Every structure is written in structure tokens, then in C-alpha cells.
Amino acid sequence: AQKVTQAQTEISVVEKEDVTLDCVYETRDTTYYLFWYKQPPSGELVFLIRRNSFDEQNEISGRYSWNFQKSTSSFNFTITASQVVDSAVYFCALLRGGADGLTFGKGTHLIIQP
Amino acid sequence: DTAVSQTPKYLVTQMGNDKSIKCEQNLGHDTMYWYKQDSKKFLKIMFSYNNKELIINETVPNRFSPKSPDKAHLNLHINSLELGDSAVYFCASSQEGVSYNSPLHFGNGTRLTVT
Numbered sequence: 001a002q003k004v005t006q007a008q009t010e011i012s013v014v015e016k017e018d019v020t021l022d023c024v025y026e027t028r029d030t031t032y033y034l035f036w037y038k039q040p041p042s043g044e045l046v047f048l049i050r051r052n053s054f055d056e057q058n059e060i061s062g063r064y065s066w067n068f069q070k071s072t073s074s075f076n077f078t079i080t081a082s083q084v085v086d087s088a089v090y091f092c093a094l095l096r097g098g099a100d101g102l103t104f105g106k107g108t109h110l111i112i113q114p
Numbered sequence: 115d116t117a118v119s120q121t122p123k124y125l126v127t128q129m130g131n132d133k134s135i136k137c138e139q140n141l142g143h144d145t146m147y148w149y150k151q152d153s154k155k156f157l158k159i160m161f162s163y164n165n166k167e168l169i170i171n172e173t174v175p176n177r178f179s180p181k182s183p184d185k186a187h188l189n190l191h192i193n194s195l196e197l198g199d200s201a202v203y204f205c206a207s208s209q210e211g212v213s214y215n216s217p218l219h220f221g222n223g224t225r226l227t228v229t
Binding site: 037039045047050095104106109 | 202220225
């Protein structure tokens with residue numbers, strides 16, 4: 001069975017602080033994909049990043065960075081110099097090969113205070 | 115040019131009614147999905163369709179039935195609505211086999227309220 005754990009239910013920081021959202025996953029598959037999605041207050045789900053299980057390179061995109069470590073089954077997400085517009089619920093998700101659909105974590109509600 | 119569009123955006127109805135939510139994707143994807151997001155924001159897959167064939171049917175009541183007239187559409191029909199069906203329903207699509215460059219694309223959601 002697959003499982004994604006986002007232990008942080010809610011995080012509140014002051015603008016310009018750095019913040020890391022944790023994601024730990026469980027799977028018996030050797031091929032799988034990890035995702036992060038953002039859900040702003042408007043409700044839509046916005047794709048942020050996808051990594052496959054064979055690519056452990058960290059990724060940086062502007063103020064966003066992701067740290068994938070298979071040894072600890074973690075795929076953490078860091079926002080540097082946070083902004084109020086980063087306030088949202090962030091979901092980590094796991095996908096097996098094929099068309100099984102995503103298994104989501106329960107989400108982390110990130111609040112950036114001005 | 116919305117990639118995945120679902121209608122209506124809001125749906126308010128009474129218990130016992132039958133309703134449908136429509137979903138269309140213009141990405142040429144092979145697989146479409148329905149997800150349910152409950153009041154605690156938890157997202158769970160309900161169905162997926164690949165080439166008009168049901169791939170997954172999680173533990174969803176049989177009052178819910180996906181209908182796919184063609185590869186670009188996957189509608190969700192719900193019979194005898196119950197209070198517990200109130201949620202946000204998301205449609206999504208992806209290319210079969212989850213190619214590296216094909217994340218799931220989600221619609222903007224349909225907020226269903228059953229009174």
C-alpha cells in the first residue's frame with residue numbers, strides 16, 4: 001500500500017522567512033513519481049513539481065526548492081524569502097507507474113503573515 | 115484555452131436528488147480521474163478512466179457512476195444524494211503511463227452542497 005505523510009498540519013511564519021514543508025512517503029514500488037501541488041484560497045490545484053524515483057537531484061525554481069532523499073523516503077519543499085502570496089495548502093503526492101492516480105498527503109496549510 | 119474544465123463550479127441540491135458534474139479535457143490525454151476533497155481538505159481518488167475503460171474504483175458507493183462518452187470527457191453522475199456527499203470534486207487528466215513530462219492536470223473543482 002502507498003502512503004504519504006505530511007506531519008505539519010499548519011505552519012505560520014512571517015514574510016521573508018524561509019520555510020520547509022515535510023513529506024514522507026511509503027511505497028513498495030521501485031518506480032514511482034512524487035509531486036507537489038499548491039491549493040491557494042481560490043481552490044484550484046496548481047502543479048509545482050514532479051520527480052521520478054530514479055532522479056534524486058535536488059531542484060530549484062526561483063524561491064522554491066525540493067530535496068528528494070530516497071534513503072529517508074522524503075521529498076521536502078522549501079520556500080525561501082516567503083511572501084504573502086505563498087499562503088496556501090500544499091499537497092505532496094505519490095504516483096505509481098500506470099494509471100492508478102495520485103495518493104495525496106493530508107496537506108500543510110501555510111500561512112505567511114505580513 | 116482551459117485544459118481541464120468542469121461544470122458547474124457550484125452545485126447546491128437537496129438530499130435524494132440525482133445530479134451530474136461534467137468534465138472535459140482538451141489535452142489529448144488518455145486517462146481521466148475524479149477526486150473528492152472533503153471538508154478537511156483530504157483528497158482521495160474516486161475513479162479513473164483509460165480509453166473508456168474503468169481502471170480504478172476505490173471504495174465509492176455505487177450511487178456514484180462515472181460516464182465517459184469519449185476520451186475527452188468523463189462525467190460524474192450521483193444518484194440519491196446524501197449530506198455526506200457534500201465536498202469539492204476535482205476532475206483531472208494525464209497521459210497513460212505517466213510519462214515524465216505529464217503531470218496530472220486538474221480542473222478547478224465543483225463545490226457540491228447537499229442540504
